[in-house]
Amino acid sequence: MKENRWYIYQKERFPLAMYIPMILAFSFSAISYSAATLDGRITIKALAVSFYVSISFFMLLRIADEYKDFEEDSKYRPYRPVPRGLVKREELGKIGFVLGVGQFIICGLYEPRLLILLVVLWIYYGCMCKEFFISSWLRKHMGWYMFSHMLIMPQLDFFATACEFLPRPGVQIGSALVWFIISSFFDGMVIEVGRKMRAEEDEEEGVETYSKLWGRKTSVGIWLGAMVISFASTFLALYQLGGAFPASITLGIAIIICIVGGIRYLKNPHGKNGSRLEVLSGIWTLVDYLSLGIIPLLL
Secondary structure: OOOOHHHHHHHHHOOHHHHHHHHHHHHHHHHHHHHHOOOOOOOHHHHHHHHHHHHHHHHHHHHHHHHHOHHHHHHHOOOOOOOOOOOOHHHHHHHHHHHHHHHHHHHHHHOOOHHHHHHHHHHHHHHHHOHHHOHHHHHHOHHHHHHHHHOHHHHHHHHHHHHHHOOOOOOOOOOHHHHHHHHHHHHHHHHHHHOOOOOHHHOOOOOOOHHHHOOHHHHHHHHHHHHHHHHHHHHHHHHOOOOHHHHHHHHHHHHHHHHHHHHHHHHOOOOHHHHHHHHHHHHHHHHHHHHHHHHHHHO
16 A cells, blocks of 8 residues: 555654654653652643644744755755655645644643743744844854754743643742753754764765764764763752752663764764664653653652
């Protein structure tokens, strides 16, 4: 039986098998950690709202990429679903509109004050779609390009934690949440750099990767550096709740595995050693989010 074109699209451009567990872990950790700084009680409604807005927002980011990268993709990456005509940008635009309306309705019904944070997210998203009106400059300075786009993560983190604390009357934001947000920001950097480091034979003309722009040693160094900062931030976030020791063990094992993967890639930047870094980035992020979510819940 012929595969549905939307199934093919998500498999190639937004693999739900990867995104659902990762974003569910992200949403769960945000709700769980936020609740742990208060009274430890998690509400399913908060988790559901956080998960829907988060996963739909990541889908909106993918749709934005399909629009702003269309000409470049058509020239250098015609094999992608949109350039090859599998789906149309207009169809994706309609899906994005429906997702946005869903975000507005769900937030309005659950906690109207969340709409303020949602609008802030939308405004920043709009600036990202226009590449902050300095597209040419940003594309020549990939470090700033990455940083400007990663700043959406702290905003999404704050929104996700607000799904838990904002509906509670008289609750003030704890300073511990700052470390959670910092950790999540650098997790985003781990994912971003990890997915754009490739084996030598996989590098393509016109496709900007960090391994090509910065060189393999620098890109691996930044990748591992972001991981170390995420590790330290998670440690400090859980230290305030008394859970730093178990986090040190789980994250310590994960970061050692990632270091080994990075060294293997530097020694032999061919074959699966390149694509393995993206997988390791996902594993690290999943372990980090679960540590931030499960450890406070157990405590």
